[in-house]
Amino acid sequence: MNDDDELCLCFHVTKRKVMQFIRVNQPRVPSQLSDCYGAGTGCGWCRPFLKRLMEQPDSEGDLLPDAESYASERKEYRSRKN
Template sequence: MELDDKVCYCFRVSKRKLINFTRQTQPSRPSQLSECFGAGTGCGWCIPFLIRLHEEVMGQIEKTEPQLFEGSAEDYEQLRAQYRDQIKSGSQQKNQHGGEASTSGTDDE
C-alpha cells in the first residue's frame, strides 16, 4: 500500500494523511484517528487498519514504514467491496473499534 492510497474509502482518507495526522497530534487511542477527516466512521472496513497504523506510527510496533496491507491498493479496494456486500446481505457484522477483523488480506475463515 502506497502513501497516497486510500485507507478510508468512505471519506477518501489516504495513508499519508493518517500518518501525518498521527505524527502531529500523537493520539493516545486509535479511535482518535476519526478526527482525521472522519476516518473509520463510515462503513467500518478500515478500523482494523487504523488500529494497526496507530500502533506502528506511535512506536508500539517496530517498523520503519507502516505496512497496513501487504496487497495492492486494488486488492484492498476489492476486499472492501466484498466486506460492504457482506454487511448489506447481513452475513457479516460491521467492524467495531477493537474488533478482531483480519488485516492480512486473506480470508482465513
C-alpha cells in the same frame, strides 16, 4: 499501499494524511483517528488497518495490503454487511 492511496475509502483519506495525523497528534486510542477527516466513521472496513498503522507507525504501512486488493476486499466486506 502507497502514501497517496486511500486508507479510508469512505472519506477518501489517504495513508499519508493518516500517518501525518498520527505523527502530529499522537492519538492514544484508534477512535481518535476519526478527527482525521472522519477516517473510520463510515462502513468500518478501514478501522483495523487504522489501528494497525497507529500501533506500528514506524512500519510506514508496510503491513497494509496493496490498494487494489484492499479496495476489492472492502467491496466484499460491504456486500456481507448489507
